[in-house]
Each structure stands twice: as C-alpha cells, then as structure tokens.
Amino acid sequence: MLKQNEKLKADNAELEKKLAYTNGKLDQLKEDMEQTRETCRQKTEDMLKQNEKLKADNAELEKKLAYANGKLDQLKEDMEKDRENVRTLQVNMDKQCNEINKQLRQLLQLPFQMNEFDTGATGPPIHHTPEGPAIEESSGLPQSSPLQGLAHGNNSEQPASANDDQFPDVH
Numbered sequence: 001m002l003k004q005n006e007k008l009k010a011d012n013a014e015l016e017k018k019l020a021y022t023n024g025k026l027d028q029l030k031e032d033m034e035q036t037r038e039t040c041r042q043k044t045e046d047m048l049k050q051n052e053k054l055k056a057d058n059a060e061l062e063k064k065l066a067y068a069n070g071k072l073d074q075l076k077e078d079m080e081k082d083r084e085n086v087r088t089l090q091v092n093m094d095k096q097c098n099e100i101n102k103q104l105r106q107l108l109q110l111p112f113q114m115n116e117f118d119t120g121a122t123g124p125p126i127h128h129t130p131e132g133p134a135i136e137e138s139s140g141l142p143q144s145s146p147l148q149g150l151a152h153g154n155n156s157e158q159p160a161s162a163n164d165d166q167f168p169d170v171h
Helices: 002-109
Strands: none
Touching: none
16 A cells, blocks of 8 residues: 555656646746737737828828829810810911912902002003013913012012012012
C-alpha cells in the first residue's frame, strides 16, 4: 500500500505540474488574445477613421465633378450656339458676297445709260466706239466700258486694288 500511495502522490504531483504548465500556457494565451484584441480594435478604429476621411474626400470630389460636368455642359451649349452663329454669319456673308458679285457683273455687262436732259427718262444706251485698235473680249466681260475714266480720271493712275486677282480686267 505504501507503494500505491507513493505512486498516487507521484501521479498527483505530475498532474499538478501539468496543470500548472497548462494554466501558465492558458494565462499566456489569454494575454496574447488580449493584445490581439487591442491591436484589432486599434486597427478597426484607424480603418473607420480612414473610411470616414475617404467618404468625405469622395463627397468633395463628387461635388467638384458635378461642378466640372455642369461647366462642361454649359461650354458645350455655348460652343454649339457659337457654331450656329458662325454658320448664320457665314450664310449671310455668302449671300452678301453673291449679291455684290451679281451687282458687279450686272454693272460690267450692262452698257451705261444716261438720263436725257436730267428729266429722269432714260434714253437708248449710248455706245462709244473706242479710238484705236479694238480690244478683244477674252472673259466674256466687256474690256472697255463707258464708265472707265469717268469716275476717277485715268485708271492707269489709280493704285492697284486688293481685288486685282478676282477682277484682273477692271481697274
């Protein structure tokens, strides 16, 4: 029996030793777990703060984007209005140029008509025959007109016009 008691005491001592080791490990695990919890809590808090900051930044960027999109839409509308204005001006300018060209052609093609005795009645067209060699018509337009020399004197003394390339025979 004594041997049995000693064996029980030895087993009991070994169990207490294992229990102390296990309790030590358990305490270490509890401490590690508490540190992990604190670290996770701190990281979670930091991430929540960062998330709030990102939300605020995102809201600010969305405001800026909305403003920029509004400006872009306004600029597109303005540009379309400007394009329409340019088209209208171009059409008007083309009409005016065509009308001026038409009037110039009519002036160059019709003989000069003179009022008889300032009564307002128009007489038959007066054609002056040129003195000197006859001038050939190369463009279909008269090369010599009764108007030449009347408005500004001798045309050879007139400065060159900016439109000489458009109307080379008219000075």
